[in-house]
Structures are given as C-alpha cells and as structure tokens.
Amino acid sequence: MAKEKKFVESITDMEVDFPQWYTDVVKKADLTEYSSLKGCMIIRPYGYAIWELLQRQLDDRFKETGVENVYMPMFIPESLLQKEKDHVEGFAPEVAWVTHGGEKKLEERICVRPTSETLFCEHYANIVQSYRDLPKLYNQWCSVVRWEKTTRPFLRTMEFLWQEGHTAHATAEEAQERTIQMLNVYADFCRDVLAIPVIKGEKTEKERFAGAAHTFTIESLMHDGKALQSGTSHNFGDGFAQAFGIQYTDKENKLQYVHQTSWGMTTRMIGAIIMVHGDNSGLVLPPRIAPTQVIIVPIAQKKEGVLDKAAELKNRLHKVCRVKLDDSDKSAGWKFSEYEMKGVPIRLEIGPKDIEQNQCVLARRDTGEKIFVSLDELETKIPALLDEIHENLLKKATERRDSKTYTATNMEEFEKIINETPGFIKAMWCGDQACEDAIKEKTAATSRCIPFEQEEISDVCVCCGKKAKHMVYWGRAY
C-alpha cells in the first residue's frame, strides 16, 4: 500500500496505539460524549444519524422477509426471568434491578431487560393457540441494559441500542430455516451496506447463547487483527416453549410446542465500521450509511458568486445524494480536515477558478484521489463514485481480512501467530471443550465460529492431537 497521506495530526496513529486511535476517532468524528453515569454514552447527532441509516436499511430487509415490529416493556419481573434456567444463569450476573417504586420497596424485584426472550415467550404463550397462528415473526428496536464492568464507546456500554427479532414456528425445520435466513440477512447487509466482509458459521457450545440450541454468528475482523461478533442468530428449538408453555394445536388436533428463533444486531456495528474502514486521518464511512455523502467546500467563498454557485450545486445534488454545504467562515483547510475526520466519502471543492472552467474538484475519502469533473456531469458522476467507493472499501476490507487470516496445525504455530501477527486463525478442533478452554488459557483466543465453509487443514485437533471434527476460526475478540 502506498504511504498514507495524513492531514489530521490530532489522531493517534493506529499502529502506535490502537485503543487510543479508536477513542480519538470517536471523539474527533463527534460520534459520542461520555455521560455523567459511568459506562453510558451520549450518542451525538452525527453518530445517531449513522445509527438511523443503519436501522432503516436493516429494518427494510427484515420487513421484506415478513417481519413485523412490536414494542415490549423494558421491565421484567424477576419471576418471569427465572423461568428458563440456562437463560437466567447466563444473564443474572449482569442484570440491573429495580427495587423501589418511588419510596416504596417492591414486593418483587424488577429487572431492566438485558434481552427480551422472556417477554416474547410470555406473550407468545398468550397469543398462539392454533397452527393457523404461526409463524409469528416479531422484531423490536429498543435499548437493553447489561451491567458491564469495563466499557468503551459503541463496543461495550451499559445501555446499548439494538434490535431483537423473535420468531415462533410450527416445526423445527421452519425455525432452522428462519435462523439461517436471518443470518444471511445480516451477512448481506454487512457486505452491501456497511462494506464489511463476514465469516458465517455456528458457535461452539461454549460460546452459545444462554438457552439456545444452536447459535449462528457472523464474525468480522478489525484493523488490529481482533475479531468482532457482528450479529447472531439463534435457534432455540422448543426449550423456551417448554419452559413458558407455548403450545399450539396442530392439524391433527394434537398439542405441540412451538420452535423459536432470535437474532440481533447492535450499535456495536458502528464500532465495527470505525475499526474496519477507519484510517489515521479518522473515520471512513461506507457511502450507504454516511449521513453526509458529499460535503461541498467553497474556496475563497467571499469572492463574488462562489457561495451562490455552491448553493446551486447543493440544490441540484440534493436529488441524487445526501449533500451538505459548509458555508461557515472556517478556513478551507480546516473544513478539509474536519470532514476527513468525520469520514465523509466525497468532498466537492468549488472555487473561482473552477467556476470559470465550469468544473469542480471531487476528493475521495477512501483513496485521497482528487479528480476534476465538469459541473454538467455531477448528477451521474457522483452516484457512480459513491458506488465505486463502496466497492473499493469492501475490496480493501476483504483483502485485509484475508491477509490477516492464518492456518495453524499445532499450538506452537498458533501461539506464534496470535502473538506476532494477530488475526483469524483457521485450525482443526476435536470438538472437546477442554481444548477450547486450553487454547483460551494459553493464547487468550476464543473460538469465533465453525464456518459453514469447511476446509480440511489437517486431520487432528490443533490442541490435543486427537481426531479432528471441525475446522474452526479462532481469534482474540472484542
């Protein structure tokens, strides 16, 4: 890669200190502020605009598959949370409890939802009677609370925004089909909207969601070689249905339990966007979720006609992209830096010299390339350039991920890779959790997933040397 030109000096280089780089980018791009409550973040307008675009496009994709949105309460009585044993054991350590209503101590503690399986289950038990009532394909957009000990903006906060889909089906086959369907929705969304390539696969039993029969995941790789779980889709089988008594009468008039799924994606994806596409000048936004796709920076804007021309371009481009004009009296150089930090995909420079020649400058955020474009061609050039930027980001991210994906056939190799060139490690596994624990103990790497696309790297487990069952992606994770 050519030496990266860097204009923004106030952001720590990612090679020097990655966590500091991340924090600098979040701050400089004005995505969040810390709130006065530990571990909670204020999502600023620019950060929230990204979330809104992400949300809208993901929601559209859900609805295309027949999903309907609902809203559940944020409070769960303790007795309801207790109903599914594995589930409560998994979440109890990080639940926030409400113990008082006003001055009065409550008879029963109320939990602030860490996730809403129990509420959906209770509701399904009430509304599902017959096979004619199925499937139920519900989703909700909400926030959930988990009492985390260590927090970082977007990656881990005590309260975060997400969507949780919950479906109920007549048969196990249908539930499994829906589980995979939604995993694919996530994977396609990451590729086509966020320009993030993902590995699809199943979680091992150790990494499975509390109460699920199968957990599927998409895993992405960050710039520093750490993995990020980017979306999960669970098949619950009929475990929750049995615990909550969700039964329906089938065509033969027999009582059956429903089969359920759940799937979620969170504001953490904003962290993924930062860490997959960002560079040492700041944020780099994939065009499809960029709140501003084109920023118009007038040059020598006090000169006669410049601002008028800039405003005219803005009004024209408004029809083909999300465009903004910065006519503040900051210097042009300041504006360049500002929008680079904010990751705006295209900067349009228009000055007196350009106007004379009926042209403008388009500067790409992803490559830094500047091109002169005739003002007459903007309506076609800009949308095409936005698509090109998307493709380029996806290509670069895929190449980077592939170049940071290694194979290991024994623990020496494994340890050497994880310590010297962190990334995904493909290695065979016997299926025994003891080996997973041992690997984690030795390397701090966890199993990310058993990918759908299996490869035969060797026939024995990387850890114990016994016969291997699966090829697994391993890595240190956020």
Next chain:
RNA sequence: CGAGGCGUGGCUCAGCUUGGUAGAGCGCUACAUUAGGGAUGUAGAGGUCGCAAGUUCAAAUCUUGUCGCCUCGACCA
C-alpha cells in the same frame, strides 16, 4: 473483581516535591485582514483547583477519608 493512571476555565494540561495574589495552549466572543490542506493580528469573557474533614497565620499544594472517571486484564453484543 484484579492491576495501573487521573480529577485545576469548554478541552488538553502545567503548578504540588519545598504551603504564600490561579497559569499556559487550544477553543469561545468582537473586529479587521485572510481562504485550493487545520490562517493572522488586536481586544475580551471564562476557574469557590472532584467532595469532605484535618494540620496551619495561610492549603490547588501536606494528612486522612470519600466519590467519580479513564486504560489494561477476567466476563460479555
């Protein structure tokens, strides 16, 4: 929960060792000159030094306590 670090104008920090009038840079306000890669000048506004108790003639500075935040680990989306 373990290990470190930090609380002083909006932000980043100096001052604390050796107690004695509250500092700098950035940002902000006004005006002027500027503008193709974070402009310059001039004039201004802005702080009970996290909180509490103690020592002292005198505390940002010393002592004790307390609260909060950040980073790194373990746990987790």
